Amino acid sequence: MxxxxxxxxxxxxxxxxxxxxxxxxxxxxxxxxxxxxxxxxxxxxxxxxxxxxxxxxxxxxxxxxxxxxxxxxxxxxxxxxxxxxxxxxxxxxxxxxxxxxxxxxxxxxxxxxxxxxxxxxxxxxxxxxxxxxxxxxxxxxxxxxxxxxxxxxxxxxxKNNIQDSIDSAHVQSILKHNELVKENREIITRLIDMIIYLATQEQAFRGHNESRDSLNQGNFRELASLLSKYDNKFKVFLDESSVFTGLSKTIQNELIESINKVISEIIENEIKMSPFFSWQVDETTDIKVIADLKYL
Ligand SMILES: [Zn+2]
Known part of the structure; x- marks a missing residue:
């Protein structure tokens, strides 16, 4: 030029x-x-x-x-x-x-x-x-x-700075999500421990009247109420959760089923690992006088 x-x-x-x-x-x-x-x-x-x-x-x-x-x-x-x-x-x-x-x-x-x-x-x-x-x-x-x-x-x-900003926002979003997942897991751990405790003590979960103004809302809800007195994170969760509190019968049953599945898998693995095992079968009747077969 x-x-x-x-x-x-x-x-x-x-x-x-x-x-x-x-x-x-x-x-x-x-x-x-x-x-x-x-x-x-x-x-x-x-x-x-x-x-x-x-x-x-x-x-x-x-x-x-x-x-x-x-x-x-x-x-x-x-x-x-x-x-x-x-x-x-x-x-x-x-x-x-x-x-x-x-x-x-x-x-x-x-x-x-x-x-x-x-x-x-x-x-x-x-x-x-x-x-x-x-x-x-x-x-x-x-x-x-x-x-x-x-x-x-x-x-x-x-214009990579725009991409960097997007990446940064994405990372922050993932970190926030992971933190929320961690908190939810801690709450679920408390619910699982409550179920294991009541099941171990062979206590009924549900109450006859589980409404908020009931004097006895059943063992599961009352135990949750007791724990929340000394566990602020659990108290905040119960007070602020409008949709999922983890106290409904559906959640209780799903957690019981999940725990049952995990225990069954552990037993199954123990049986597979063992050179031999015993199998005890017993029979009992329920209130309708119908015989139930139990495997031990
Ligand atoms: Zn051109």
Whole structure:
């Protein structure tokens, strides 16, 4: 490039930076790309020779803030007859902000696609010089799927802080959820211990009148009430829980079934591990005088 004003979108502080990069795993070309820019050399030509995708993150971040607008004085459409030659008009840069060019190659390119398109079949990544159909081609490319995808990548590049914020919020959400799960497990542990205690003592769980104003709400509820006097976490849970208190008959039965399942599995495993075992069978009658068979 011959004109120092070609890089209209450059950040001067970035241009003056020459500190070597320490991040990224790609080829380190800091010095080279900064030299290219500082010398007003052909950035597009540099990118065509050195693929953008192979650069490290710092170099990429530096490059996406550029948008070379070379004069392209040699890009001329030669008309037949007496109408003379028609050159490239720089106003196209204002109309299509993704438009760029290489004076060394004397061709126009799409800046977004040059950096981020994975499709190489477009003339806007390999070089365009047909001024006669420039208007139609610019419009067609601007509406193409390839260009849309590349433009999206271009605009999102370097916006990792947004992703970091999302990740941070997600981590906080998981930590909060895990804390809630931990608290719920502690409450369930108390309910399980209550059930094991009543079952071990062969006490009935339910009461005849379990309403709030009942003087005796049954062993399970009364035991919960007693524990809550000395266990503030359990008290807060019982006082503040509007849907699940763990005291309903459904929850009691589900916990009893779960405990039964765990005990059965333990017994089953003990039997499997034992070389031999005894099996005692007994019979008893219930209040309806129906015989029940018991396995011991
Ligand atoms: Zn494009």
């Amino acid at each position: 011959a004109n120092g004003n070609n890089l209209t979108s450059c950040n001067s502080s970035i241009l003056s930076s020459s500190a070597p990069s320490t991040s990224g795993t790609g080829i380190s070309l800091n010095t080279n790309i900064r030299e290219v820019v500082n010398n007003n050399d052909d950035v597009v030509n540099f990118l065509l020779e050195t693929k953008f995708s192979r650069l490290n993150y710092d170099d990429k971040l530096f490059i996406v803030k550029l948008k070379p607008r070379p004069q392209m004085k040699n890009l001329i459409m030669k008309n037949k007859g007496s109408r003379g030659n028609r050159g490239f008009n720089n106003n196209w840069y204002d109309k299509y902000n993704w438009l760029t060019g290489s004076e060394k190659r004397n061709k126009l390119y799409c800046w977004s696609c040059l950096l981020f398109s994975e499709t190489k079949q477009s003339p806007w990544t390999s070089g365009y010089d047909d001024l006669k159909h420039l208007s139609e081609s610019l419009q067609k490319h601007g509406n193409s799927e390839q260009h849309t995808h590349a433009s999206l990548k271009f605009k999102l590049f370097g």
